[in-house]
Structures are given as structure tokens and as C-alpha cells.
Amino acid sequence: MLNFSKINVLIIYLLFTFVALFSFLNLQNDKNQLINKKINLGLDLQGGSYLLLEINSDNLVKEKIQSKVIPTKKLLKENEIKFNNFKINDDNLSLSIDNLEKFDILFNSRKNNLVNPYIDNYRSHELEYTKINKNQIKISFSKFGLLTINNSALKQSIEIVRRRIDDVGTKEPTILQRGEKRILVELPGLKDPERIKALLGKTAQLNFRLVSDNNEFGTDELISENGEKLNISKRIIMSGENLIDAQPSIQNQNNEPTVSFTLDRLGAQKFGRVTTDNVGKRLAIVLDGEIVSAPNINEPITSGNGMISGSFTFQEATDLALLLRSGALPTPLIVVEERTVGPDLGEDSIKSGITSLIVGFILVILFMLYKYKIFGLIANTALIANLLMLIGVLTILEATLTLPGIAGIILTVGMAVDANVLIFERIKEELKTEKSIIHAFDSGYTRAKITVLDANITTLIAAIILFAFGSGPVKGFAITLGIGIITTLFTAYFLARHLTSLVVLNIKNKEINI
Amino acid sequence: MTNYNFSSKFKHANTFSVILFFISIILIVFKGLNYGIDFKGGTLIELRANNIEASSIRDVLKNMDLGDVNVKKFGKEGDFLIKVEQKGNNNKLIPEIKKNLSDSLNSDVNFRRVENVGPKVSAELLQSGIIAISLSLAAMLFYIWVRFEWQFSIGSILALFHDVMITLGIFSLLSLEINLSIIAAVLTIVGYSMNDTVVIYDRIRENLGKFHKLNISEIANLSINETLARTIITSVTTLLALFSIFILGGEILRGFSFAMILGVLIGTYSSIFVAAPILKYFKVSYKTIEKEEEKIVP
Numbered sequence: 001m002l003n004f005s006k007i008n009v010l011i012i013y014l015l016f017t018f019v020a021l022f023s024f025l026n027l028q029n030d031k032n033q034l035i036n037k038k039i040n041l042g043l044d045l046q047g048g049s050y051l052l053l054e055i056n057s058d059n060l061v062k063e064k065i066q067s068k069v070i071p072t073k074k075l076l077k078e079n080e081i082k083f084n085n086f087k088i089n090d091d092n093l094s095l096s097i098d099n100l101e102k103f104d105i106l107f108n109s110r111k112n113n114l115v116n117p118y119i120d121n122y123r124s125h126e127l128e129y130t131k132i133n134k135n136q137i138k139i140s141f142s143k144f145g146l147l148t149i150n151n152s153a154l155k156q157s158i159e160i161v162r163r164r165i166d167d168v169g170t171k172e173p174t175i176l177q178r179g180e181k182r183i184l185v186e187l188p189g190l191k192d193p194e195r196i197k198a199l200l201g202k203t204a205q206l207n208f209r210l211v212s213d214n215n216e217f218g219t220d221e222l223i224s225e226n227g228e229k230l231n232i233s234k235r236i237i238m239s240g241e242n243l244i245d246a247q248p249s250i251q252n253q254n255n256e257p258t259v260s261f262t263l264d265r266l267g268a269q270k271f272g273r274v275t276t277d278n279v280g281k282r283l284a285i286v287l288d289g290e291i292v293s294a295p296n297i298n299e300p301i302t303s304g305n306g307m308i309s310g311s312f313t314f315q316e317a318t319d320l321a322l323l324l325r326s327g328a329l330p331t332p333l334i335v336v337e338e339r340t341v342g343p344d345l346g347e348d349s350i351k352s353g354i355t356s357l358i359v360g361f362i363l364v365i366l367f368m369l370y371k372y373k374i375f376g377l378i379a380n381t382a383l384i385a386n387l388l389m390l391i392g393v394l395t396i397l398e399a400t401l402t403l404p405g406i407a408g409i410i411l412t413v414g415m416a417v418d419a420n421v422l423i424f425e426r427i428k429e430e431l432k433t434e435k436s437i438i439h440a441f442d443s444g445y446t447r448a449k450i451t452v453l454d455a456n457i458t459t460l461i462a463a464i465i466l467f468a469f470g471s472g473p474v475k476g477f478a479i480t481l482g483i484g485i486i487t488t489l490f491t492a493y494f495l496a497r498h499l500t501s502l503v504v505l506n507i508k509n510k511e512i513n514i
Numbered sequence: 515m516t517n518y519n520f521s522s523k524f525k526h527a528n529t530f531s532v533i534l535f536f537i538s539i540i541l542i543v544f545k546g547l548n549y550g551i552d553f554k555g556g557t558l559i560e561l562r563a564n565n566i567e568a569s570s571i572r573d574v575l576k577n578m579d580l581g582d583v584n585v586k587k588f589g590k591e592g593d594f595l596i597k598v599e600q601k602g603n604n605n606k607l608i609p610e611i612k613k614n615l616s617d618s619l620n621s622d623v624n625f626r627r628v629e630n631v632g633p634k635v636s637a638e639l640l641q642s643g644i645i646a647i648s649l650s651l652a653a654m655l656f657y658i659w660v661r662f663e664w665q666f667s668i669g670s671i672l673a674l675f676h677d678v679m680i681t682l683g684i685f686s687l688l689s690l691e692i693n694l695s696i697i698a699a700v701l702t703i704v705g706y707s708m709n710d711t712v713v714i715y716d717r718i719r720e721n722l723g724k725f726h727k728l729n730i731s732e733i734a735n736l737s738i739n740e741t742l743a744r745t746i747i748t749s750v751t752t753l754l755a756l757f758s759i760f761i762l763g764g765e766i767l768r769g770f771s772f773a774m775i776l777g778v779l780i781g782t783y784s785s786i787f788v789a790a791p792i793l794k795y796f797k798v799s800y801k802t803i804e805k806e807e808e809k810i811v812p
Contacts, residue, residue: 414755
């Protein structure tokens with residue numbers, strides 16, 4: 001075990017140098033270096049906001065099932081299937097029909113099925129029906145129908161969230177899908193996420209609807225911005241989808257902040273027609289079910305440009321314009337988890353993390369020197385090499401360093417010497433029975449090998465499981481702990497062994513103290 | 515090599531361990547664990563403000579009808595940690611609390627950390643924490659079963675279970691907070707304690723092959739003594755690193771490092787006084803490992 005061929009030695013030191021050199025890349029500040037790799041700091045160290053958003057597709061399901069009412073009735077009428085007791089429930093339609101067999105064939109046909117489309121990639125229909133009793137059935141979305149609704153809502157939400165966050169202009173945001181219903185948002189450097197949360201918390205569904213004179217069927221009673229009760233027609237003249245741009249502006253007459261918008265061609269036509277036909281009436285601008293303002297239509301607006309006023313502050317006008325530009329979210333988003341760390345706490349954490357790393361490191365080094373003298377020096381050299389390699393690997397992987405991650409490095413320092421301690425203690429034992437020092441060292445290394453491996457693999461297993469199940473900062477701990485074990489094995493078994501062999505082979509068979 | 519007579523103390527140690535183990539379970543079941551917001555849901559705010567008292571923060575929050583509110587000093591003078599138990603998702607709660615505190619306290623308030631975990635997420639985090647610990651125990655069981663014999667595998671798992679339960683028992687006794695980093699600590703303890711146990715087991719297996727005349731208690735005693743120096747040195751270096759984190763690593767890592775310190779102490783104890791003597795009850799002898807060798811080399 002103490003014999004190294006020249007080529008082996010070369011490989012060991014080249015590998016070490018290569019990996020260790022990467023650790024120094026973290027010292028450079030210049031971004032235009034040849035190799036631009038660095039350890040990323042986690043949000044808990046650099047400060048910033050972590051948000052986990054969840055979509056709620058219940059409303060969407062309700063809307064979608066309602067949109068099935070007319071096609072279903074049409075299908076039944078066209079095919080002369082009599083039905084009654086037609087009810088619209090939250091997530092299903094229930095009805096009684098007289099010819100279930102015929103309905104079944106129509107409902108489950110694969111071609112040109114307008115009521116219940118067949119989804120090819122899931123090999124399933126969008127809807128399914130269940131028999132409640134003899135001729136009463138319940139139509140609801142199939143598992144895959146729900147999945148399709150959910151997935152498209154999630155994809156769309158991610159897109160809108162990205163647009164809104166980009167529009168606010170935070171640096172390097174991360175926006176990722178998490179599971180089936182969630183969106184993870186990381187905003188480094190953001191001190192106060194309240195504005196972003198407010199922007200993401202609004203679906204921003206904008207409608208233009210006429211104010212009706214009476215409370216006849218087909219109107220909603222809404223409260224206007226100045227407390228007036230208004231009956232608003234349910235018919236949507238135009239929605240936010242027709243907007244191509246929105247900008248905050250200041251109205252010249254009274255310096256009031258407003259939002260001016262531009263409509264697409266279709267929107268401009270619709271808007272022109274309605275404003276022409278309804279001069280003198282009031283038009284309500286409804287955002288997420290609340291009236292923003294309900295101005296009088298003084299003259300036809302055919303240019304496709306309009307303005308929303310509603311006693312905004314300039315900030316509110318800016319945010320509303322941003323929301324309208326980015327488009328409406330398909331469903332409301334709820335913040336289910338939020339973690340924000342201020343920049344000064346991050347700095348404090350780095351400071352205390354580094355301080356405890358240095359102190360822990362020095363204590364371990366002194367202890368090993370005291371305990372093993374010259375071989376302690378070898379173990380310590382291996383420990384420093386280990387630390388450089390660990391940081392090097394983290395740099396190569398561009399891993400994210402968190403506060404628990406720093407703790408993982410310190411812990412690695414404490415536990416890394418174990419491999420060398422195991423070996424040295426074994427050699428001590430071998431020296432008692434073995435006359436040749438070289439033999440004693442040799443068999444010490446051989447015999448300790450299995451134990452060192454076994455002992456480290458157990459910790460590695462724990463680190464892997466922690467990586468798989470941990471979240472955020474804890475994952476950072478698992479990464480440093482896991483990589484630390486691998487660099488520990490390398491430095492103990494190659495570097496330290498080679499250094500030991502140099503010492504042992506040089507002193508030959510003189511007295512040796514370990 | 516040391517020559518302590520550990521085997522004479524095995525009996526007392528076993529009784530001691532069993533008692534501690536059951537006290538821990540009783541504590542965990544009846545007193546319960548003090549879950550942090552990660553697992554219970556709620557809001558946590560760390561703030562820094564000069565010349566204010568915890569009581570004045572409490573007074574401000576008392577008027578907000580927030581349910582259970584906990585305010586305590588956190589590390590340095592002027593640093594406070596507020597925990598608010600809150601049900602359901604209310605996106606406006608945090609800005610309201612922040613505004614009320616900024617307005618009412620006669621001092622500049624620096625919100626250093628704000629965390630909010632909804633009830634659904636906290637339930638999931640707790641679940642994945644429990645799965646992670648169970649899975650790590652199962653993985654260790656499997657690894658030792660592959661590398662050693664089943665007796666060793668059961669012995670090491672019992673020792674691990676002992677370590678985890680007693681650590682959690684102490685956390686329950688002292689009402690220390692259980693959060694995500696404590697789960698990380700427990701998993702690391704599992705790894706560390708296993709590491710310690712494996713070293714002794716390795717030696718026991720080796721000695722079983724060497725000394726056919728000794729019984730398992732004598733073998734265990736011999737093996738523990740042979741590896742004792744290593745056991746102590748590694749514990750010392752690990753503890754040096756951990757105490758450095760505990761004292762200098764800041765408030766956030768304190769719970770984590772405390773759990774690890776407990777775990778290293780208990781894990782070292784259990785490797786010697788639980789994992790090794792337990793083999794006696796499985797009637798481990800040199801025949802156990804011979805059988806295994808026959809199996810491998812037919």
C-alpha cells in the first residue's frame with residue numbers, strides 16, 4: 001500500500017491541483033475571466049425572497065364545466081334524446097335522460113366530439129359520466145381532463161408570473177414549476193417582497209361592461225369606486241385579452257395618474273361599436289370583480305386608445321399598467337410559503353459562518369498536531385487539501401452555498417480526520433506485532449481500508465437521503481456533507497497515504513513514533 | 515491499547531438506556547415536540563430595533579388578534595424573534611404586522627428575516643421529514659445487512675433508534691424547537707452514529723474470526739478497547755467543530771449544532787454500550803460469521 005508508481009503520484013497530484021485551483025476562482029471579482037465559475041450564495045446568505053405559490057384550479061373547473069352546458073344540451077337536442085332535471089353544480093352537471101345507450105355512444109365517440117374531446121396523449125376523454133341511478137347521470141371531468149386544465153393553468157401562470165416579475169426588474173429571478181400545482185419564485189437581493197406578492201396576488205382579469213339602468217336579470221350589483229351601488233350588465237363587451245399595451249400616464253387637466261391603454265384591432269372594433277351605440281351611458285371598468293371606475297361615454301372611441309382613471313396614486317397606476325400588460329392569471333395564486341432574509345442578516349450569517357469555520361479548523365488542526373506529531377502534520381495537510389478540494393468541487397458544480405451548507409463544511413472538517421485517525425490507530429496496533437515498520441504501515445492501510453469505506457458510506461447514505469428530501473438551505477447542507485465525504489476519502493487514501501509513504505520510506509527502520 | 519472492563523458495565527448501561535429510551539418516548543408522546551413554523555405553519559419575524567423591550571412588541575401585537583404570539587430575545591441586544599401562529603392563508607397578514615410594528619415602536623425597525631409557512635406546506639414538510647428519517651434508518655439497516663450479518667444489522671438499527679429517540683426526548687424535555695435544520699441534524703446523527711458503530715462492528719467481526727475461545731461479551735469488550743482511541747479522537751475533533759458552530763455560528767445554527775452535539779455524545783455512547791452488547795442477545799459467535807462466509811464462497 002505504500003508503493004506508488006510515478007504515474008499514480010502524477011495523477012493524484014494533478015487531480016488535486018486541478019480541483020483545488022477551482023476554489024480560488026471564488027476570490028476573483030472580475031466577471032470576464034476565462035472560466036467564470038463561482039459558488040452561488042443561497043438566499044439565506046445573500047438576502048432575498050423565496051416564494052412558493054399555489055394555483056387553485058377549482059374556479060377554473062367551475063367555469064369550464066359551465067362552458068359545457070350549451071354544447072351538451074345541443075348534442076342532446078340534435079340527437080333527439082329527451083332530458084330533464086338539468087342542474088349545474090360546482091364541478092359537474094347532473095341530468096336525467098331517456099336513452100342512455102345512445103348518449104353513451106355519442107358521449108364517448110372519438111371523432112369530432114365537440115362536447116367531450118378525446119385527448120390523444122393521455123388516451124382519455126376530457127369528460128366522464130357516472131350513473132347515479134337508472135336514468136340519472138352526472139357529467140364531470142375525467143382525471144386527465146382535470147390534469148389538462150391544471151397543467152395548462154400552471155404553464156400559463158408561470159408565464160404570467162415571469163412577465164410580471166421581469167417587468168418589475170429584479171435581478172436574476174428564478175421561476176420554476178414545483179409539483180403539479182406550485183410555482184417556486186426566488187428573488188435574490190429583494191428586501192421586501194410585499195409589492196411582488198401584491199402583484200402576483202391579483203389575477204388582473206379586466207372587463208369592460210355597461211352599467212344598466214335597472215336590476216333586471218343578467219346584471220351584477222357592484223359597488224363603484226365612490227361607494228355608489230351600480231347594476232352592471234353580465235355581458236362582457238371586451239376583456240383584457242384585447243389589450244396590447246398599457247402605460248401609466250398623468251392626465252393633463254388635473255395631474256391625476258391614469259393608465260392609458262392600446263387595444264388590438266379586434267378590440268378596437270368592438271370598443272368602437274359599443275361606444276358608438278351607447279353614447280351617454282356609463283361604461284364600467286371591472287378588475288377582478290371590483291369596479292375601478294365607471295365613466296360616462298361622452299363620444300365614440302374608435303381609435304383603439306383609451307384611458308382608465310380611478311383616483312390612483314402614481315404607484316398604483318404603474319402597477320395596474322404592469323398587470324394589464326402582463327395579462328391575466330387564469331386562477332388566483334396563493335403564497336403558501338415565504339422566506340425572506342434581509343441583506344444584513346445574510347452578511348452576519350456569512351461572517352459568523354466563516355468565523356466558526358476558521359476557529360473549528362484551527363482547533364482540529366492543533367488537536368491533531370498534539371495527538372500525532374509528524375503524522376498529525378500529514379493529517380492536517382490532507383485536511384487543508386480536503387477543504388480546498390471540497391470548495392473546488394462546489395465551484396465546478398456551481399453549487400449553492402447556504403448557512404447550513406457552511407455548517408456542513410465545518411462538520412466535514414471535524415469528521416474528515418476520522419479516516420486518518422482510523423488508519424493511524426490501526427498502524428499503531430500493527431507496529432506492536434510487526435517488526436518491519438514498512439510492513440506495519442502497509443498492513444495498517446490495507447486493514448483499515450474496509451472500515452474507512454464502510455464508515456463513510458453510512459454518512460454518505462444519510463447525505464443522499466437528506467438531499468432527496470430536504471428543501472432549500474438544508475439541501476445545501478446535504479451537498480457539502482456528501483461532497484465532503486468523497487473528498488475526504490480521496491485525500492485520506494491517496495494524498496495522506498502518499499505523504500505517509502514518503503516519511504516512512506525515508507526514515508527506513510529507525511524508531512518511529514505515531 | 516486501553517484495557518477497560520466495559521462488559522461489566524453492559525448490564526447497568528442497558529438498563530440505563532432502556533429507561534432513557536422509554537422516558538424519551540413518554541416525553542415525546544405526552545409532552546410533545548415543540549414544532550417550529552416549518553412543521554406547524556405560521557409566521558416568524560426576526561427584527562432588530564434599538565432600545566425596545568420584548569413587552570412593547572407584545573403589546574403592539576396583542577391588539578391585532580393574531581392568536582398565539584410568542585416574542586423572545588434572539589441573540590444580540592435589540593434582536594427579537596416573533597412567532598405568530600396563524601390559521602389559513604392570509605396574504606395581507608405580514609405587511610399588516612410589519613406596518614403596525616414600524617408605526618408603534620419608537621425606533622427604527624429592521625426586519626431581518628420573515629418566514630411564513632402555510633398549513634398545507636408545513637404538513638408536507640413534516641411528512642417528508644418523517645419519511646427521510648425512516649428511509650435513512652431503512653437504508654442503514656439494508657447496508658449493514660449486506661455488509662455484515664443480520665444480527666449486526668438489527669443491533670445497529672436499535673442503537674440508531676435509541677440515539678434518535680433520546681435526542682428528540684431531550685428536545686422535548688427542554689422544549690427546544692424542532693425545525694427543518696433539526697431534521698438535518700438528526701439525519702447526520704444517524705450517519706455519524708452508524709459510522710461509529712460500523713467501526714466497532716468491523717473489529718468485532720475480525721476478532722470473532724481470530725479468537726474462537728472468547729465469548730461475544732469478551733470479544734465486544736476487546737474490540738471496544740482496541741478502537742477506543744479512535745472513537746474518542748474522532749468524537750473530540752467532531753465536537754471541536756460543532757462547539758465552534760454552537761458558540762460562533764450565530765443564532766440560526768444554534769439549535770442545529772446543539773442537536774448534533776447531543777447526537778455525537780449519545781451516538782458515541784450507544785456504539786459502545788448499546789450496539790456492541792446487544793449482539794449478545796442474538797447469540798452471535800464465531801459460527802455466525804463462518805456461516806456467512808460459507809454462503810458467500812460455496
